[in-house]
Structure formats: structure tokens, C-alpha cells
Amino acid sequence: MATREKSTCRNGEQLLKIKCLKLVFDCFSYHANLTRFFHLLLSVLVKFNNCAGNKGVRYETNSLDFKVRADGTMYAVHQVQMPSKQMILMVTAWDPQTLGRWEAIIRFLVGEKLQHNGHKPKGRKSIPGELAQQQSDTLLPWRQHQSANGLRRQKRDWVIPPINVPENSRGPFPQQLVRIRSDKDKEIHIRYSITGVGADQPPMEVFSIDPVSGRMYVTRPMDREERASYHLRAHAVDMNGNKVENPIDLYIYVIDMNDNRPEFINQVYNGSVDEGSKPGTYVMTVTANDADDSTTANGMVRYRIVTQTPQSPSQNMFTINSETGDIVTVAAGLDREKVQQYIVIVQATDMEGNLNYGLSNTATAIITVTDVNDNPPxxxxxxxxxxxxxxxxxxxxxxxxxxxxxxxxxxxxxxxxxxxxxxxxxxxxxxxxxxxxxxxxxxxxxxxxxxxxxxxxxxxxxxxxxxxxxxxxxxxxxxxxxxxxxDVNEAPYFPTNHKLIRLEEGVPTGTVLTTFSAVDPDRFMQQAVRYSKLSDPANWLNINATNGQITTAAVLDRESDYIKNNVYEATFLAADNGIPPASGTGTLQIYLIDINDNAPELLPKEAQICEKPNLNVINITAADADIDPNVGPFVFELPSVPSAVRKNWTITRLNGDYAQLSLRIMYLEAGVYDVPIIVTDSGNPPLYNTSVIKVKVCPCDENGDCTTIGAVAAAGLGTGAIIAILICIIILLTMVLLFVVWMKRREKERHTKQLLIDPEDDVRDNILKYDEEGGGEEDQDYDLSQLQQPETMDHVLNKAPGVRRVDERPIGAEPQYPIRPVIPHPGDIGDFINEGLRAADNDPTAPPYDSLLVFDYEGSGSTAGSVSSLNSSSSGDQDYDYLNDWGPRFKKLADMYGGGEED
Known part of the structure; x- marks a missing residue:
């Protein structure tokens, strides 16, 4: 029973402080009705006789607001605010000796006062069990009274508190949950039904209802981890299907049982910690999840370390936070050089770590001790x-x-x-x-x-x-x-490499230019160094083999092709007499200073001008192989001898590099004239050169360009020579035309004659190739002369009786055919065949046939005159001596395997 110690009402909120509540386990679900006026709770009959009588039974509740004493009394640990409709608690009783477990659901209902007389009911110690059962499983529509203008009216509605169903129930099924009634069931016949998930929606038919009595059942065991709650709607209709009451919501909650072990996210966890870490250093975190309700002890997981391997230097090197799973060091002395790895077995247990009735699971934590630089090399x-x-x-x-x-x-x-x-x-x-x-x-x-x-x-x-x-x-x-x-033999080296000297070009042969000496770094060995030329492209230099003195072997010319940018390069070799000998190379660069040793040359060498003045002029310049200041400005002048030069021509200087040559007279006959011109440079001393320019004088058109005839005439040809050249060209063209006409006519005649020849009889065609294996004729063209003049063929006349080899040339006199006179090739294969036919007709030895027959020669002198006489000859008449002659191709085989006459 429960006693009310104190109650208060503040701003419409209902506060209740429950001092004690005696719990007895006569059934699974218990209901304690509370009114808004805080009347005493009705007592419940006790049917369970083992829980209360055993003092060793322990009780626990899933609420932090209530606790249960050892005698089964429930009390509130602080002031509790009751909800507007109900409060549900679960109490677990378990026996440590027999490991038996019992669970019960306590439901606190907040409803109207039980009597309508306006007085608080007096507390009663007990009510009959049938009444208690009716209050626990029968839900009636209650009436809420409202007043307006002094009048009272009544409003009906269903009030259904949440229904709690434990998971994993063993039945029997269907198991009644609650009975739904309408207060109109005494007046009319009412049919009840439910809809929603678990009724007519998947999962189907988890719940059912008796349409007449309104009793609601669960048809199979529930699994909270599969679905924790269901929302159904209850309907009440009359026999005609008319709605009697408004649909009411039914909330069914699946009460969790401890039926799931904690599961680690990973079976093996890997972590690391530095060696020498201080106690309390974080290492890693292990996590286990429990599918049970985490708000109850069923899903509250606690961790602990079971074993540690190896147990060195201490058996408890690590500890774990029981709630978070954090593993930290608890002792000093981690040394990677001694222990590189620890294997820790971690256990996770639900029921807040209670090992007696909680479910457990284990995982492995591998902790690697990482190295730190605590050992200097x-x-x-x-x-x-x-x-x-x-x-x-x-x-x-x-x-x-x-x-x-x-x-x-x-x-x-x-x-x-x-x-x-x-x-x-x-x-x-x-x-x-x-x-x-x-x-x-x-x-x-x-x-x-x-x-x-x-x-x-x-x-x-x-x-x-x-x-x-x-x-x-x-x-x-x-x-x-x-x-x-x-020490090793080092090669001599030239201290100055590349060495550059400057001198004028044209120094005479034998002039000493410089001394290009090398140094031997092996000064303690006293070795001798000898010199030689390695590269001298123009062969202008000599070097003394002992002291490296360089002299000229020819005149150095700056204008030579071997000079690049006025510099001539030569490479020399210096070798010592060590063991093994070593050598080094040095490069000598000679910068040649230009002297005025080249006279200027006139450009161009040939030119063309009109026979009349004032039409065009010739621009001339000069080229000098020297460089400044031994080049321009140039001086251009005409020589005084012969006098006709200055009489016919004149030079006008434009600048230091260019001048113009033009006619002095009014007319000069067309032709080629050699005009000498003196060109002088500006060197010291200056050099001059008389250059001859070939000038072609020709008649010109109004634009100053030479005409074609004039150009030919300017080349030095007279009118007669030009006429002779034209006649020769005409004759040559006529001969070519006649030759082409003759070739066309011959080709036409040859084509006409070929039409008279039967293509099948034309043996002058090429011999066809049929892809035979082996060698063939070198020439495919058949020689028709062999048919026109066949050689004399001898037939075998005398041969001893016997078998004759077919690949052996007949021996003996052969008939002489008349030799046809040699005649020129008729050019017609028909004539050739007819003449052959006439020769065969006149041959007395030819078979008496009307047509020409061709046979392969197979020998003569057969002893058998006819087929019928094949048996007339004996083996003695046959001559097999020819079989002993193997021939040159098989002579080696005969010498190797031939055994004599008995073979």
C-alpha cells in the first residue's frame, strides 16, 4: 500500500511526494491509481509467495526517482512531479543464490476521484482481486465535466494510457493486453477494431482485438531491438458500421529485457604509447555498444581490463575508464628496448558492470610501445x-x-x-x-x-x-x-690555358712567337716534360720538344679560312716520362692583326648597258678581304691606256664604296666590251687593282631594257650566224617529224600482220609459269631459231637386246634427216609450220600418218614385238648391267652401302 505524506498544487502542476509503496509480485503488471485530490491508493492482493518471503531477494528499479528497499518497499528519493496521465516504472527482483530473476511493471495512473459525492474517499486497505483486475485491464471512457453560464454539460471521449509489453515473452499467445469498452455498450451492440502498424500494416497481425468484447491481444513475442513502440488506433462502431466513439490512439511500448550482450566495434584495437610515458598518459579508447535500452541498466556498459601480457615491469601497466573505455597508463617504466608490445584483454559488461547477472564480451587491445630517442648513437x-x-x-x-x-x-x-x-x-x-x-x-x-x-x-x-x-x-x-x-703520377699542366698572344699577320717563317711551357706537379720525382703538336689545322706552327718554344712554319694569313674572328687556335701536348706516363694539353690562341695585304676587287664582273646613253648606267663597287682601316673608301678611275676607254666610258663616284659607269659617247655599237677600271683602297700604304668588267652593249626599248635580238647581238653573233642557227633548227624538227611518221606506219603494219596469226599457234609467246618447284629457265622467251633450224637428231639403230634406261642417250647411228636450207626468219609462224610439215612428209622414216605427231623418245630395240610376246623372252635375255652404274650423283651412296654382286 502507499501512504500520502504531503501534496501541493502549484500553478496547475501536480506534485506528489510518495513516501513508501509496498510491492508484491502476484502478476507482471500492477496499476496504482492516483487522483488529482491525492486520495489513498487501492491495495493489491498478493499471489506471489517466494519474493516477499525470502530476505535475500534484491530489488532494483529503472527510475532514478525511486528506489526499493530490501523488504520490497518503494520510496521516492526526492520530490517527484507526476505526469498528467501516468508514470511507468519497472522493478527487477533477483536472487543471488538461485540466480532467479523476476520483473514487474508499476503503472501510476492519474485520474478523477472514484466517487462523485464531492468528498474525499477514505483509505481502504484492500479491494477484491476481481475489482483490482478490472481496474488494471478495463479502460472505460471517462467523463469530463465543464460548466458554462452556470449550466453543466457532459463530453465523452476515450482516455487510453500507454500499454507496456515486455519483450521475449513466452506466452501463451495470444496474450491479453487490455480491454477496451465504450459506456454505450449497454445500449447498443458495438464492434471494436484496431488499425495501424502491427495490426493492418506491416508487420501484420502482431496485435488483434476481439470485436465483441474489446479485448486486445498480442499474438507473438516482441523484440524491442526490432521495434520499440507501436501506435495503433481503436475504433468503435455499431452493427451498421456507424461510428459510436471517436477513434482513440493506443501507444504500446515494448519493455526492454537484458537479452543482448555488449558488442565491441572492433575485436582488435591497435594503439601506441611512447616509451617512458608518465602515468595517466592516454593510450586509446575501446567502445562497445549494447542493443538494449541505454536508459536502463540493460544497456549501461562498463569496462575493465581482464589480463595484460606481458606483465612486465608491472602486471598493471594500464587502466581503463569503466564508463568511457579510455585506456591510460597507470605505472611508469615503459621501455621499448625491453617490451615492444602489450596485449590487453578488455571486458565490457552491461547491467552497469554487474558481473553476477550482467552479460559480457571481450576484445583485444594491442598497445605498441613506440620508440623515443633515449639512446644516443x-x-x-x-x-x-x-x-x-x-x-x-x-x-x-x-x-x-x-x-x-x-x-x-x-x-x-x-x-x-x-x-x-x-x-x-x-x-x-x-x-x-x-x-x-x-x-x-x-x-x-x-x-x-x-x-x-x-x-x-x-x-x-x-x-x-x-x-x-x-x-x-x-x-x-x-x-x-x-x-x-x-702519391700518383700527375699529368703536366699549362699554367695559362688558354694562352692568348697578339701579332700582325704575315710574319716570316721561323719567327719565335712565344714559349708555351707546362708544369709537372710531381716536383719530388724530377721528371722530364716533352712537347708535341696535337692540333694545328693550317700547319703554321712548330714547337720545341724540350722547352715548348713555338715558331712559325708558314706565313700567318688573317684572311685564311682557318681564322675565326681573327683568332687562330692550336693545341699542344705536354707529356712526362713517369710510370705510367701522364700528359696534359694546352691551347694557344693567336690573335692576328690585319695589315693591308689584299688589293680590292671590282664588283660586278659583268654588266649590261644600252647602246645609247642616258637610258641606264652600271653601278659598281669593290670588295676587300682586309678589314677597317685597310678597306674603303675606294677610288675608282679609268686607265689612260688604251685611250678608247676614256673616250667611250666615264666613271662617276657616288660615295666611298660605290660608283657609276656610263657611256661618254652618243652611240656605241652593240657588242661585248672589256672595260678596265682601277680600284684603290685606303690602306697604308694603299693597294690598287685593275679589274676588267665585261659590258654587254645592246639596243633597248623605251623602258631601257635590252631587246631579244639586241641581247643576241650583244652576245657577239652576226646576222648570218643567226640565220644559220634558225635553218639548223628547222631541219632538226623536220627529221624528228619524219621519224615519228615512219614509226607509226611500222607499228600499224605489225598490228595488221598479227591479226592473221592464230593466237593458239603463236609459239613465240612467253613460256607460262605454273609455280613448279625447283629451278627453271633463265630466259622465258623461247628461241624460235631452234624450230626454224633444228639440229640433226640421230636415232639409235644398233642396240643389244635388253632393257634400256630411259634417261640414257641412245648410242649408235641415228637416221639423218634432211637439213633444211638456212633461210631468213619469215616473220610468220604459219610459214614455219608449213615448212616443217613438208619436211616430215619427205622423211622416209616418219610414220605413215596424215598429221604431224610428236612423241617423247623412250628407247628402241625391244625384244618383245608385241604385247602377246612378253612371255617369250627369258630372264637371260635381259641385260641388267646398267643397274650397277649408279652415276655421279649416287656414287658416294654406292660406295657406302653397295655390297657387290651378291647384293
């Missing part, structure tokens, strides 16, 4: 040595080895080497081998034995990553490296 020895030949680069002279206990091939392990002293000129560098982490001392700048015979280096090693906080560099992180330099 150390040289394996304090001194190293190496050797390098002089003048060699990119040579590894020493390998430095270090030891580092950090993780290989990581920035904490990768070594970086530095030379801190002993190499001020930067001859060496130290590169790190990415595989072995060794330092390779490499020569990057050539060393000279004559300058330094040894190097004493001090090197230091560190890691790519800085050392961890609190770690100091070891004294073994520095070492000494001794590098010895070995």
Missing part, C-alpha cells in the same frame, strides 16, 4: 683510418660504425655524421648508409700529395631526431679518423 671504436690516392674524388676512404639501441630505420636510429675539425678546406664529407647506418667518409674535393700527405679528422655522430628530454650525449659519440694520401 655511440662509435664502436674511438679511432678509424683510411687511405686515398691524390686527385681522386667520390672515393670512400673509411667506414664509421656506430651502435644505437633505438628502433632501426627510424629518425631515432638514423645517424648523422659531422666533421668538426681537421678539414678546413672541405675535402671530405661523411654520408650515411641507409641500410647499415654506417658513416662513409668520402672525398669530394681532390687532395694533393705535395700539399698534404695526411689528414687527422675529428667526427661526431648524432641522430636525425633530437634526444629525448633528460638524455645527454655520450662521450663515445666522437671519434678520430686518420686519412693517408698516396
Amino acid at each position: 655511440e662509435f664502436t671504436t674511438s679511432t678509424y683510418s683510411g687511405e686515398v690516392p691524390e686527385n681522386r674524388v667520390e672515393v670512400v676512404v673509411a667506414n664509421l660504425t656506430v651502435m644505437d639501441r633505438d628502433q632501426p630505420h627510424s629518425p631515432n636510429w638514423n645517424a648523422i655524421y659531422r666533421i668538426i675539425s681537421g678539414d678546413p678546406s672541405g675535402h671530405f664529407t661523411i654520408r650515411t648508409d641507409p641500410v647499415t647506418n654506417e658513416g662513409m667518409v668520402t672525398v669530394v674535393k681532390a687532395v694533393d700529395y705535395e700539399m698534404n700527405r695526411a689528414f687527422m679528422l675529428t667526427v661526431m655522430v648524432s641522430n636525425q631526431a633530437p634526444l629525448a628530454s633528460g638524455i645527454q650525449m655520450s662521450f663515445q659519440s666522437t671519434a678520430g679518423v686518420t686519412i693517408s694520401v698516396t
Whole structure:
């Protein structure tokens, strides 16, 4: 029973403080009715006799507002605001000894007062069970009274509180949930029905209702994880289908049971933590989800660590937040060099981690201890040595080895080497081998034995990553490296390379130009150096083999094709007598200064002018191979001898480079004239040249252009020569025309004659090729002369009886055919055949046939006169001696396999 201790009403809100409520488990669902006037609750009969009698039974509720004592009394832990219609709680009772579990639903209903007399009802200790059952499962439309203008009217409506159904119920099914009644059922017959998801919508027929009694049933077990609630509508109609009441909403909630284990998102979690981390360092988070209601203990998951492997240096190196699943370090001493990985088994349990009746699941957390640079690299020895030949680069002279206990091939392990002293000129560098982490001392700048015979280096090693906080560099992180330099025979070199000298062109042969000497760097070996020419394109120079003195072997000409930009280049070789000998090259560049050694040349060499003056002139200039100041301005003048030159021609200077040549007289006969002109340059001393220009004088048209006849005449041909040339051209064209006419006529006659010849009898055609294998005739054209003059064919007359080989030439006299006289080729195959036919008719040995027959020769002298006489000869009449003759092609086989007469 429940007792009301205090009640207040504030601004229409209903507040209730419940002190205690005695719970007994006689059925699954209990209803406690509360009125707005806070009358006492009706008591409920007890049918369950195990829960209350056992003092070891424990109770829990899914609400934070209420708790249940060990004796089954429910109480509110603070002031509770009741909802306007109802409040639903679930109470779980379980026995730790038998592990038995019981659940009950407590429903607090807020309704009208039970009596209508306006007085508060007195509290009753109990009511009959039938009445209690009727109040728990029968829902009637209640009446809400309203007043207006002093008048009272009544409004009917259905008020259906939410219905709670536990999941995984074992039945039996159908199981009654609630009974729906209309207060009109005493007056008329009413039919009840329900619609909505779970009734007439998928999933179908989860709920059903008796249309007469209004009892509503659930037909199968419910699964809250599949669907947590249903919304149905109840309808009441009369027998004619007319609506009696307005449809009412039914809300059915599936009460959660702890039927799902927590499930980890991943079965294996991977995390990492730096070695040397302090306690409380975050490592990773594991997460498990429970499909049960997370607002109840069924879905509240708690975590704990079950095992840790290995248990070093402590068995509890990590801890886990029971609610969030965060794994953090709890102890110091993580050292990757000792333990690189931990395997932690994490357990998730629902029911807020209660191991007795909660469901559990496990997952594996793999925690990798990551490396930090807490071990500085150390040289394996304090001194190293190496050797390098002089003048060699990119040579590894020493390998430095270090030891580092950090993780290989990581920035904490990768070594970086530095030379801190002993190499001020930067001859060496130290590169790190990415595989072995060794330092390779490499020569990057050539060393000279004559300058330094040894190097004493001090090197230091560190890691790519800085050392961890609190770690100091070891004294073994520095070492000494001794590098010895070995002497080699170095090539002589020219100190000045390329060497440039300047002199005037045209110096005489044998002139000493310079001394191009080389230096041998091996001054301790006292070696001799000899010189020779390596490249002298114009062969203008000589070099002394012992001292390198260079003299001219020919006159140097600046205008030569071997000169590029006034510079002549020659290459010389200097070689010592070392073992092995070494040599070096040097380039000598000679800059030639121009002198006035080239007279100017007149341009152009030929020109054309009209026979009358004032029509055109000839522009002339000069070219000089020299350069300024030994070139223009030029002076152009006509010589005084012969006098006709100055009489017929005149020169007008335009500027220092150009002049004009023109006729002085009014008319000059057409022809070719050689006009000498003197051209002088501006050199010191100046040089001049008399150049002859061929001028073609010709008659011109009004535009000043030479006419065709005039051009020919200007070429030096007279009128008679021109007429002779024209006659020769006409004769040549006539001969060509006659030859073409004759060829056409001959081709026509040949075509007419070919029409009289039968193409099938024309044996002059090419021999056809039928893709036979083997060699063929070199020429495909058949020689008709062989048919016109056949050679004499001898037939075998005398042959001993016997079989004769068909590939053997007949031996003996053969009949002599009359030789036809040699006649010219008739040109007609018909004549050839007719003559052959006449020769065959006159042959006494030819068969008596009317037509010419051709047979292949198969031998003669057969012993059988006819087919009937084949048996008349004996084997003794046959001569098989010819079979012993294998011939040259099979002679080698006969020598290898022939066995004699018995074979």
C-alpha cells in the first residue's frame, strides 16, 4: 500500500511526494491509481509467495526517482512531479543464490476521484482481486465535466494510457493486453477494431482485438531491438458500421529485457604509447555498444581490463575508464628496448558492470610501445683510418660504425655524421648508409700529395631526431679518423690555358712567337716534360720538344679560312716520362692583326648597258678581304691606256664604296666590251687593282631594257650566224617529224600482220609459269631459231637386246634427216609450220600418218614385238648391267652401302 505524506498544487502542476509503496509480485503488471485530490491508493492482493518471503531477494528499479528497499518497499528519493496521465516504472527482483530473476511493471495512473459525492474517499486497505483486475485491464471512457453560464454539460471521449509489453515473452499467445469498452455498450451492440502498424500494416497481425468484447491481444513475442513502440488506433462502431466513439490512439511500448550482450566495434584495437610515458598518459579508447535500452541498466556498459601480457615491469601497466573505455597508463617504466608490445584483454559488461547477472564480451587491445630517442648513437671504436690516392674524388676512404639501441630505420636510429675539425678546406664529407647506418667518409674535393700527405679528422655522430628530454650525449659519440694520401703520377699542366698572344699577320717563317711551357706537379720525382703538336689545322706552327718554344712554319694569313674572328687556335701536348706516363694539353690562341695585304676587287664582273646613253648606267663597287682601316673608301678611275676607254666610258663616284659607269659617247655599237677600271683602297700604304668588267652593249626599248635580238647581238653573233642557227633548227624538227611518221606506219603494219596469226599457234609467246618447284629457265622467251633450224637428231639403230634406261642417250647411228636450207626468219609462224610439215612428209622414216605427231623418245630395240610376246623372252635375255652404274650423283651412296654382286 502507499501512504500520502504531503501534496501541493502549484500553478496547475501536480506534485506528489510518495513516501513508501509496498510491492508484491502476484502478476507482471500492477496499476496504482492516483487522483488529482491525492486520495489513498487501492491495495493489491498478493499471489506471489517466494519474493516477499525470502530476505535475500534484491530489488532494483529503472527510475532514478525511486528506489526499493530490501523488504520490497518503494520510496521516492526526492520530490517527484507526476505526469498528467501516468508514470511507468519497472522493478527487477533477483536472487543471488538461485540466480532467479523476476520483473514487474508499476503503472501510476492519474485520474478523477472514484466517487462523485464531492468528498474525499477514505483509505481502504484492500479491494477484491476481481475489482483490482478490472481496474488494471478495463479502460472505460471517462467523463469530463465543464460548466458554462452556470449550466453543466457532459463530453465523452476515450482516455487510453500507454500499454507496456515486455519483450521475449513466452506466452501463451495470444496474450491479453487490455480491454477496451465504450459506456454505450449497454445500449447498443458495438464492434471494436484496431488499425495501424502491427495490426493492418506491416508487420501484420502482431496485435488483434476481439470485436465483441474489446479485448486486445498480442499474438507473438516482441523484440524491442526490432521495434520499440507501436501506435495503433481503436475504433468503435455499431452493427451498421456507424461510428459510436471517436477513434482513440493506443501507444504500446515494448519493455526492454537484458537479452543482448555488449558488442565491441572492433575485436582488435591497435594503439601506441611512447616509451617512458608518465602515468595517466592516454593510450586509446575501446567502445562497445549494447542493443538494449541505454536508459536502463540493460544497456549501461562498463569496462575493465581482464589480463595484460606481458606483465612486465608491472602486471598493471594500464587502466581503463569503466564508463568511457579510455585506456591510460597507470605505472611508469615503459621501455621499448625491453617490451615492444602489450596485449590487453578488455571486458565490457552491461547491467552497469554487474558481473553476477550482467552479460559480457571481450576484445583485444594491442598497445605498441613506440620508440623515443633515449639512446644516443655511440662509435664502436674511438679511432678509424683510411687511405686515398691524390686527385681522386667520390672515393670512400673509411667506414664509421656506430651502435644505437633505438628502433632501426627510424629518425631515432638514423645517424648523422659531422666533421668538426681537421678539414678546413672541405675535402671530405661523411654520408650515411641507409641500410647499415654506417658513416662513409668520402672525398669530394681532390687532395694533393705535395700539399698534404695526411689528414687527422675529428667526427661526431648524432641522430636525425633530437634526444629525448633528460638524455645527454655520450662521450663515445666522437671519434678520430686518420686519412693517408698516396702519391700518383700527375699529368703536366699549362699554367695559362688558354694562352692568348697578339701579332700582325704575315710574319716570316721561323719567327719565335712565344714559349708555351707546362708544369709537372710531381716536383719530388724530377721528371722530364716533352712537347708535341696535337692540333694545328693550317700547319703554321712548330714547337720545341724540350722547352715548348713555338715558331712559325708558314706565313700567318688573317684572311685564311682557318681564322675565326681573327683568332687562330692550336693545341699542344705536354707529356712526362713517369710510370705510367701522364700528359696534359694546352691551347694557344693567336690573335692576328690585319695589315693591308689584299688589293680590292671590282664588283660586278659583268654588266649590261644600252647602246645609247642616258637610258641606264652600271653601278659598281669593290670588295676587300682586309678589314677597317685597310678597306674603303675606294677610288675608282679609268686607265689612260688604251685611250678608247676614256673616250667611250666615264666613271662617276657616288660615295666611298660605290660608283657609276656610263657611256661618254652618243652611240656605241652593240657588242661585248672589256672595260678596265682601277680600284684603290685606303690602306697604308694603299693597294690598287685593275679589274676588267665585261659590258654587254645592246639596243633597248623605251623602258631601257635590252631587246631579244639586241641581247643576241650583244652576245657577239652576226646576222648570218643567226640565220644559220634558225635553218639548223628547222631541219632538226623536220627529221624528228619524219621519224615519228615512219614509226607509226611500222607499228600499224605489225598490228595488221598479227591479226592473221592464230593466237593458239603463236609459239613465240612467253613460256607460262605454273609455280613448279625447283629451278627453271633463265630466259622465258623461247628461241624460235631452234624450230626454224633444228639440229640433226640421230636415232639409235644398233642396240643389244635388253632393257634400256630411259634417261640414257641412245648410242649408235641415228637416221639423218634432211637439213633444211638456212633461210631468213619469215616473220610468220604459219610459214614455219608449213615448212616443217613438208619436211616430215619427205622423211622416209616418219610414220605413215596424215598429221604431224610428236612423241617423247623412250628407247628402241625391244625384244618383245608385241604385247602377246612378253612371255617369250627369258630372264637371260635381259641385260641388267646398267643397274650397277649408279652415276655421279649416287656414287658416294654406292660406295657406302653397295655390297657387290651378291647384293
